[in-house]
Amino acid sequence: MATLWLARGASAKLCFSSSKMDASSRRSPIFSHPRSLTRRWTAAAATAAPNMECPSVPREQVEVIRSLNGWVAENMLPLLAPVESSWQPHDFLPCSAPAPGESEAEALAAFTEAVAELRAGIAGVPDEILVCLVGNMVTEEALPTYQTMGNRSEGGSDETGASSLPWAQWLRGWTAEENRHGDLLNRYLYLSGRVDMRQVETTIHHLLRNGMEMLVPNSPYHNMIYGAFQERATFVSHGHTGRLAGQHGDQALAKICGAIAADERRHEAGYTRASAKLFQVDPDGMVRALAYVMRGKVTMPGLLMSDGRDGDETLFERFSAVAESVRVYTARDYIDLVEHFVRRWRVADLDGLSGEGRQAQEYVCGLPPKIRRMAELAHRRAARSESRTLRFSWIFDRPVMLL
């Protein structure tokens, strides 16, 4: 996804849930999912949701972004892989067309054999990993929403759809690379025969219709921070999913997740660099944006996913619980993320800040130990609570046990 201007996800989550968290810990400000928001945005309610206005972006911030086009050309565009040397989903999948000189019958036999091999590989991958894989894939497949959000960023959008400005080139290049992630995972899962593809497709359909909620989608500062967090979260989550798939005997899937994770890593480098540059140019504006993003608990791009059968817990909440349970994305990962960026952007060393800027700095720097304490508390509570079972239509309602 991940995912340009977003945050918080298993393929996209900065926040997390504990698989066995009790009711009181679910209500804590750090751990809670914005349930009311999710409810408001169920498929049935989407059209009735209120329109929230975006705060206006200070003109000087828009000008700062515009002034960085040359910097983007030098420091971000080289991070995009040239098309000619990029991997494509087909490189990882059985070939369905005849090779030169091969007959239709030979091609079909080779394809059938390759599909059987793929199915044998994924046969040992447990359902809980499949759920994570589907959740990641569904989030990746809502890419049109993310590009739309990216294009709302003032000063850095693609005004014409084919703009030659470096920010616009980055957005389109990023989108093109991301597009392969959903394609590849979708086709792999289709061929695996392990998932109910109609239910998965229905979920993607709902997610695209529901969209995503972002705190300040038109603010370039917020978007850059969002992007850095999001790409690192997806790197971690795809990486962990791949490692688990490999441990259960599917080396092909491990390779696929590894290739996707490597993309997310490059994207993370882009947004992290851009944020670092902005911290140099406008430390006060950026530290206030960072605090705002952290206080808002960054809604996830996949938050509004639905298979049309949501019960007491939303599909996203259940998916996140499984991801936490199998350690595809955990509280620990979230804390690492926050600590990493606070360190990387040298937030503690920023000086010359306004009063509001200093308050934001203090808040952000105090966040990692605070989250760690809450995570430990939730972990202890979870250890005392009973295991539970969840069912997902994505895998024909087979039970998944949360450990």
Ligand SMILES: [Fe+2]
């Ligand atoms: Fe992605």
Ligand SMILES: [Fe+2]
């Ligand atoms: Fe990415």
